[in-house]
Amino acid sequence: MVKDTNTKEPIQDTDYEVRSLHTMCVNESEHHEGFVGNLKYAVIGLLFGIVFVKSEVVSWFRIQEMFRLQSFHMYGVIGTAVVVGAISIFLIKKFKIKTIKGEAIEFQDKTFNKGQIIGGLLFGIGWAITGACPGPLFAQLGTGALAVIATIISAVAGTWVYGYLRDRLPH
Amino acid sequence: MSNLIEFIRQPWHWSVAGVLIGLTVPALLILGNKNFGISANLRHICAACLPANIPFFKYDWKKEAWNLFFIGGVVIGGFIAAKLLSDPNDVQISPSLAASLSQYGITDLSNMVPNQLFNWSTLFSLKGLFFFVVGGFLVGFGTRYAGGCTSGHAISGLSNLQWPSLVATICFMVGGFISANLIVPFLLGL
Structure with missing residues (x-):
C-alpha cells in the first residue's frame, strides 16, 4: 500500500449547510437543544412538508413542466420564496434581530469552487429524472410513494461516493 | 372548521x-x-x-x-x-405535457408521482434503474459536490445574495433543461 504523500492542499470545506465543520464558526448556536428542543424543527418541517405537497412542488409532473417551460408554477414558487427570504434576511441584518435565545444571527459568505458548476449540472440532470430535489424526496415518501425509498437510498449512496472521491475530484 | x-x-x-x-x-x-x-x-x-x-x-x-x-x-x-x-382531483398539468407523456403510456395523473413509473415493478427494470438508482445517485452526488441543493443554494444562498449560489442555481437549471428535454424522453422510451 502506497502511502499518501500528502502534497496536495486539503480542500477547503465550503459546505455551508454543515456548520459544525467551520473551524472559525461564529454563529453556531451554543445551546445544545436535545430531543425536546429539536422538536420545534420537526414542527417547522411538518408545516413545510404540507406546503410542499399542497403546492405540488413535490410533483414529478410539475418539475417536467418547469424544465420544458410549459408552466410558470415552479418559477413562481421559487421566485417568491427567494424574494421573501431576501427581504427577511435584509430585515434581520438591518434590525440586528436575534434568535429566540438572544444570540446574534450572523451570516457566512459562500466561496466559489468548480463543484458548484460540475455538481450543479449533475444534480440538475438528476432533479429532472427523479422529479424531486432532496426536500421533496422526503415529502414524496410521506405521501405514500414508498418506491421513493430506493431513490433516497441511491441519493445517500451518491453523497457517500462523493465523500469517498472528494480528494480526487476537481474543486 | x-x-x-x-x-x-x-x-x-x-x-x-x-x-x-x-x-x-x-x-x-x-x-x-x-x-x-x-x-x-x-x-x-x-x-x-x-x-x-x-x-x-x-x-x-x-x-x-x-x-x-x-x-x-x-x-x-x-x-x-x-x-x-x-384534493380528490387529478393534478392539473399543461395539456402539452399530458399529450407528450401519454405517448409513453403515462396517463394516470392522480398522484404526485406518476403511478405508472414509480412502482415496485418498474423499480426492478432497466427503466427503474435509471429513474430511481441513477437519478437518485445524481441528486446525492451532485448536491454535495455543489455544496447544496435547491434549498441551500437557490433559496438560502440567493436570499443572502451569494453569487456562488447563483452559479450553482444556473447550473441546476441548465442540467435540468438538458435532462428533461433530452434524457427523460429517452429514458421513458426504454
Missing part, C-alpha cells in the same frame, strides 16, 4: 407556497441560528451510518440533528397533506 379544511384542500397558488417556503429561512434562523438546507441531511446520514473513516464524514453529526428532525417533520407533513388534506 369543515369550511377551513375544504379551503386548505384545494391546490395552493404558487404565491402562497412561495411565501411560506421563503419564511422558512428566517424561521430557522430566528429559532436557532440554523441555515435552511436539506441535502446536508444526506451527508449526516452517511456520517451517522457509514463514516468508513472518510474525512468528509468525520464530524459531530449529532450537532446537526435538528436538520434530521426537520426532514422527519417533512415526511409526516407529506403524509398529513396526502391523507387528510388532499
Whole structure:
C-alpha cells in the first residue's frame, strides 16, 4: 500500500449547510437543544412538508413542466420564496434581530469552487429524472410513494461516493 | 372548521407556497441560528451510518440533528397533506405535457408521482434503474459536490445574495433543461 504523500492542499470545506465543520464558526448556536428542543424543527418541517405537497412542488409532473417551460408554477414558487427570504434576511441584518435565545444571527459568505458548476449540472440532470430535489424526496415518501425509498437510498449512496472521491475530484 | 379544511384542500397558488417556503429561512434562523438546507441531511446520514473513516464524514453529526428532525417533520407533513388534506382531483398539468407523456403510456395523473413509473415493478427494470438508482445517485452526488441543493443554494444562498449560489442555481437549471428535454424522453422510451 502506497502511502499518501500528502502534497496536495486539503480542500477547503465550503459546505455551508454543515456548520459544525467551520473551524472559525461564529454563529453556531451554543445551546445544545436535545430531543425536546429539536422538536420545534420537526414542527417547522411538518408545516413545510404540507406546503410542499399542497403546492405540488413535490410533483414529478410539475418539475417536467418547469424544465420544458410549459408552466410558470415552479418559477413562481421559487421566485417568491427567494424574494421573501431576501427581504427577511435584509430585515434581520438591518434590525440586528436575534434568535429566540438572544444570540446574534450572523451570516457566512459562500466561496466559489468548480463543484458548484460540475455538481450543479449533475444534480440538475438528476432533479429532472427523479422529479424531486432532496426536500421533496422526503415529502414524496410521506405521501405514500414508498418506491421513493430506493431513490433516497441511491441519493445517500451518491453523497457517500462523493465523500469517498472528494480528494480526487476537481474543486 | 369543515369550511377551513375544504379551503386548505384545494391546490395552493404558487404565491402562497412561495411565501411560506421563503419564511422558512428566517424561521430557522430566528429559532436557532440554523441555515435552511436539506441535502446536508444526506451527508449526516452517511456520517451517522457509514463514516468508513472518510474525512468528509468525520464530524459531530449529532450537532446537526435538528436538520434530521426537520426532514422527519417533512415526511409526516407529506403524509398529513396526502391523507387528510388532499384534493380528490387529478393534478392539473399543461395539456402539452399530458399529450407528450401519454405517448409513453403515462396517463394516470392522480398522484404526485406518476403511478405508472414509480412502482415496485418498474423499480426492478432497466427503466427503474435509471429513474430511481441513477437519478437518485445524481441528486446525492451532485448536491454535495455543489455544496447544496435547491434549498441551500437557490433559496438560502440567493436570499443572502451569494453569487456562488447563483452559479450553482444556473447550473441546476441548465442540467435540468438538458435532462428533461433530452434524457427523460429517452429514458421513458426504454
